[in-house]
Amino acid sequence: MNVDVTALPGIGVRKDFEVRSGRRIGVVAHRDGAIDLIVSQRDDPDACLAQVPLTTDEAAVLANLLGAPQLVEKLKEDHRDLPGITTRQLPIGSDSPYLGRMLGETAMRTRTKASIVAVMRAGQLHPSPGPDFVLDSADLLVVVGTPQGLDAAARILADG
Secondary structure (H helix, E strand, C coil): CCCEEEEECCCEEEEEEECCCCCEEEEEEECCCCEEEEEECCCCCCCEEEEEEECHHHHHHHHHHHHHHHHHHHHHHHHCCCCCCEEEEEECCCCCCCCCCEHHHHCHHHHHCCEEEEEEECCEEEECCCCCCECCCCCEEEEEECHHHHHHHHHHHHHC
8 A cells, every 4th residue: 555745845744545435544744743634535635524633642542543453463363273362452551550660560471371462552563572661551562362361461451
């Protein structure tokens, strides 16, 4: 899929791509750091049907929402021949006892036999995070294990 990058003099940069419906979806990254999610009109790719201003945190959450499911589906596909193994996204909520703490402090693997294989943060994938990886709010942990292990992992991240 091709992403078109268009300089917008005095404003910033527009990055967008055409979806199956013929509309274009993308972002405008303003020179001042502001970010807008944009959707074009079907008959005029330069005319916006919708423009949604996003804070940096909102853009990061949206990127996680869009990126993590693709990774989870790929891992599920890779594990489909391994009965009893599944993949799940587990969020670090703002009230998690592990917010701002190192991943190793969860003792996740020891306590649940589930493995954290990646962290999605602000649209960036952090594969195979080490025990010194510091957890942040809105992180999505991609965890592989048994259904029971994943349930236990979710409880640990929520309650300690």
